[in-house]
Amino acid sequence: xxxxxxxxxxxxxxxxxxxxxxxxxxxxxxxxxxxxxxxxxxxxxxxxxxxxxxxxxxxxxxxxxxxxxxxxxxxxxxxxxxxxxxxxxxxxxxxxxxxxxxxxxxxxxxxxxxxxxxxxxxxxxxxxxxxxxxxxxxxxxxxxxxxxxxxxxxxxxxxxxxxxxxxxxxxxxxxxxxxxxxxxxxxxxxxxxxxxxxxxxxxxxxxxxxxxxxxxxxxxxxxxxxxxxxxxxxxxxxxxxxxxxxxxxxxxxxxxxxxxxxxxxxxxxxxxxxxxxxxxx
Numbered sequence: 001x002x003x004x005x006x007x008x009x010x011x012x013x014x015x016x017x018x019x020x021x022x023x024x025x026x027x028x029x030x031x032x033x034x035x036x037x038x039x040x041x042x043x044x045x046x047x048x049x050x051x052x053x054x055x056x057x058x059x060x061x062x063x064x065x066x067x068x069x070x071x072x073x074x075x076x077x078x079x080x081x082x083x084x085x086x087x088x089x090x091x092x093x094x095x096x097x098x099x100x101x102x103x104x105x106x107x108x109x110x111x112x113x114x115x116x117x118x119x120x121x122x123x124x125x126x127x128x129x130x131x132x133x134x135x136x137x138x139x140x141x142x143x144x145x146x147x148x149x150x151x152x153x154x155x156x157x158x159x160x161x162x163x164x165x166x167x168x169x170x171x172x173x174x175x176x177x178x179x180x181x182x183x184x185x186x187x188x189x190x191x192x193x194x195x196x197x198x199x200x201x202x203x204x205x206x207x208x209x210x211x212x213x214x215x216x217x218x219x220x221x222x223x224x225x226x227x228x229x230x231x232x233x234x235x236x237x238x239x240x241x242x243x244x245x246x247x248x249x250x251x252x253x254x255x256x257x258x259x260x261x262x263x264x265x266x267x268x269x270x271x272x273x274x275x276x277x278x279x280x281x
Contacts, residue, residue, distance in 0.1 A: 067131070124177040143215060144166050
């Protein structure tokens, strides 16, 4: 853990907080400039934002830089190096769409392990923040929330289970390594079941379910790939620092959602009875 009584640590944390707050302020100013619909003001605020982000980046070690820093700088450099390009405002929109929430809500986790201590959760947190997992889980949650809100979803049982799944993902997406692994196992297992049961249990919904299955497959494939990457990097760090191989860090991707073999009845483990009869029965 960080030794709070070390003067150098305190200086770093104060400097970092000031730089990060400047980035958040500049990002908010850029958002407000869009609200006033003034392109000149937008580009002026974007230039301030680029300087602030570069200053923040320069004060961080490469492994401590979250993905949104590089993403934001790539877009900002395009804006300022192509002054006559017709897509400059679109590039700024991309920054707000893809980076606003991660940047404004980022949780910094600087940890220095004590002698003789291996901080496993800190290792996971570092690799998670450098990965696309938070954004991908948010993307999946949004999709599932839209599915629950859809007028075409006419099954109380499916709706009830989706709400449990959404709540589980929200609770664990920023949690511990064990919490993330559990929630993803639950999600991947239930989504395979849902993709094959949904069209059979809700009459007239086959086309909708097929499209939903394809969309969920894309997201789950991305999450599966990213989970594998995080496990691999963690395993490499553990091997280098401790000289041991941990089987728990051997990641096995889930079968594709288009494969309906071996579907597990996860509902039986979570609810003892249905939340009333299906609406469509």
